[in-house]
Amino acid sequence: MEHGKSTKKWPAVGPGLIVAATGVGAGDLVAALVAGTNFGLVFLWAIIIGAILKFALNEGVGRYHLLTGKTILEGWHSMGLWATSYFGVYSVIWGFVYGAAATSSCALALSALVPVLPLWVWAVISGLLGFLLTWMGQYKLFEKVMNLLILLMFISVVGSAVIVLPELSDIMDTAVPALPKGSLLYALGLIGGVGGSITMASYGYWLQENNWKDRSYLRYVRFDSMIAYITTAVFTISLLILGAALLYGTNTNINGEQGLISFATILGNELSPTVRILFLIGFWSASFTSVLGVWNGVSYLFADFVYTVKKHDVNKEQLSKTKAYKFFVFWLTFPPMLLHFIGKPVSLIILYGALGALFMPFLALTLIYLLNSKKHLPHKEDRNKWFFNVLLSLNIVLFFILSINELVNLFR
Numbered sequence: 001m002e003h004g005k006s007t008k009k010w011p012a013v014g015p016g017l018i019v020a021a022t023g024v025g026a027g028d029l030v031a032a033l034v035a036g037t038n039f040g041l042v043f044l045w046a047i048i049i050g051a052i053l054k055f056a057l058n059e060g061v062g063r064y065h066l067l068t069g070k071t072i073l074e075g076w077h078s079m080g081l082w083a084t085s086y087f088g089v090y091s092v093i094w095g096f097v098y099g100a101a102a103t104s105s106c107a108l109a110l111s112a113l114v115p116v117l118p119l120w121v122w123a124v125i126s127g128l129l130g131f132l133l134t135w136m137g138q139y140k141l142f143e144k145v146m147n148l149l150i151l152l153m154f155i156s157v158v159g160s161a162v163i164v165l166p167e168l169s170d171i172m173d174t175a176v177p178a179l180p181k182g183s184l185l186y187a188l189g190l191i192g193g194v195g196g197s198i199t200m201a202s203y204g205y206w207l208q209e210n211n212w213k214d215r216s217y218l219r220y221v222r223f224d225s226m227i228a229y230i231t232t233a234v235f236t237i238s239l240l241i242l243g244a245a246l247l248y249g250t251n252t253n254i255n256g257e258q259g260l261i262s263f264a265t266i267l268g269n270e271l272s273p274t275v276r277i278l279f280l281i282g283f284w285s286a287s288f289t290s291v292l293g294v295w296n297g298v299s300y301l302f303a304d305f306v307y308t309v310k311k312h313d314v315n316k317e318q319l320s321k322t323k324a325y326k327f328f329v330f331w332l333t334f335p336p337m338l339l340h341f342i343g344k345p346v347s348l349i350i351l352y353g354a355l356g357a358l359f360m361p362f363l364a365l366t367l368i369y370l371l372n373s374k375k376h377l378p379h380k381e382d383r384n385k386w387f388f389n390v391l392l393s394l395n396i397v398l399f400f401i402l403s404i405n406e407l408v409n410l411f412r
Helices: 016-023 026-039 044-068 072-078 081-113 119-134 139-175 184-192 198-209 215-247 258-270 273-309 316-321 323-333 345-357 359-370 386-410
Strands: none
Touching: 016 044, 016 139, 016 198, 016 215, 016 273, 026 081, 026 184, 026 215, 026 258, 026 273, 044 072, 044 184, 044 198, 044 215, 044 359, 044 386, 072 081, 072 198, 072 273, 072 359, 081 119, 081 258, 081 273, 081 323, 081 359, 119 139, 119 273, 119 323, 139 198, 139 215, 139 273, 184 386, 198 273, 198 316, 198 359, 215 258, 258 273, 273 316, 273 323, 316 323, 359 386
């Protein structure tokens, strides 16, 4: 019997849903819509595989935290200076670009909903709102706002998909799993985009905030991760359904995040203006969860990085109160505002995509080492089973290919 099993109540919603929702950004909305528009329902399989692969990553981060009592940053540091150096350099560069890209995404949705301010003003407002909600490190407030946004995402997008379900009757034959000619990289991108981002490494800090601290919570973490990525799969499949039901066979193109605005207009024309507003609310919610989740979660990682490298003895439960945490929230908010004046939000999002793809193979590779290491997990039963090693290895291959492809596209 697991320690403490009889005294704990099963949690209703855990932090896994926050991790997954943070990883679903506007770029993932575009990818799923384009998949439905161009290929009908053929890529349902890719979304399901993507959710399974992300489950393995999320469960791995949570399991490492619970079994060792250490953060993932401490695990990286134990692997050598190269690992912490990679994260340190990467987080500063990525954070600067992401701060502009994520708020630009929010701005696109807000300017479509309330077209009274310039795009850059909405972007600045989005950044400031994220700053105010995370600067003081009040986790419970952050959690409540995130859960509300997740509910909005789910109701608006899944609700829109339910409305168009009758339109699928003529294209159900496209649901047969296949890989159309020339679509391999596209399918891999769809698999890679299902709820995955750097904030997966933040899962342990959010477990800590929920007082999930030892091996007795392993079942909770697995259940939490499973529910999170089932929900993410349903959300992404809903976007695929929307694209397939309304645009498959019409030769309509959805280009970039601006395409989401165009698609919302199509929804308004085909169904009703209310559905257009509903979809735009879902677009904004997906974008703003990515702002809030990163502002909070990656700031934890950065603060842990600073104090781990400096070998300062800091209570990990108080990281959100530290100067390093507050610095990174500031770094994500204010310096990136300079990039808004470039006036090319979609280009920023493409650059963010290229940088984002470079982190996931690093996370999967380090998890394979940490979760198979006798040094970190002395008891054999705690170490990875073969199927988790297979799933993590597939993540490495997938994200390595995607990162190479993103970098090639960036410099074309």
